[in-house]
Amino acid sequence: MSNKPTLLSLLGALLLLGSLPALAEVDGQQLYRQHCAKCHAEDGHANTLRGWLYFAQNLSKAKWQDNNSDSDILEAIQEGPGAMPGYAEKLSETEQLVVVRAVRDLRKP
Numbered sequence: 078m079s080n081k082p083t084l085l086s087l088l089g090a091l092l093l094l095g096s097l098p099a100l101a102e103v104d105g106q107q108l109y110r111q112h113c114a115k116c117h118a119e120d121g122h123a124n125t126l127r128g129w130l131y132f133a134q135n136l137s138k139a140k141w142q143d144n145n146s147d148s149d150i151l152e153a154i155q156e157g158p159g160a161m162p163g164y165a166e167k168l169s170e171t172e173q174l175v176v177v178r179a180v181r182d183l184r185k186p
């Protein structure tokens with residue numbers, strides 16, 4: 078973590094997000110549906126054709142959610158592991174952070 082200052086500052090921004098109504102207006106779920114659902118499915122189960130083809134991660138699994146920190150998720154969004162495209166250029170930092178939240182909301186008990 079210590080060698081990732083930008084990631085850390087992004088996380089700081091993430092913590093702030095909840096208390097900043099202006100930023101909260103960026104709709105993470107809408108962004109998720111637009112950019113991520115084709116592979117990971119709207120509910121995160123990744124049971125779409127592309128999800129199967131690319132072995133996309135099931136993002137709703139409680140165990141996966143427990144094993145991945147917000148910065149892990151942010152890193153995946155920015156860099157795009159495996160067959161997943163990276164979104165560092167396609168989404169603004171604010172958008173990336175609200176999508177992290179949308180991914181958290183996919184959690185199933």
Ligand code: HEC
Binds near residue numbers: 117132150180
């Ligand atoms: C083209 C299909 C595709 C799209 C679009 C896509 N992903 Fe992925 N995603 C994948 C695949 C495939 C993996 C698994 C890669 C691997 O395990 O090597 C993955 C993995 C992940 C992971 C988990 C990585 C891990 O370490 O377990 C996260 C989080 C994730 N995606 C979030 C997103 C989000 C958020 C979006 C939208 C901004 C998105 N993905 C868009 C295919 C996609």
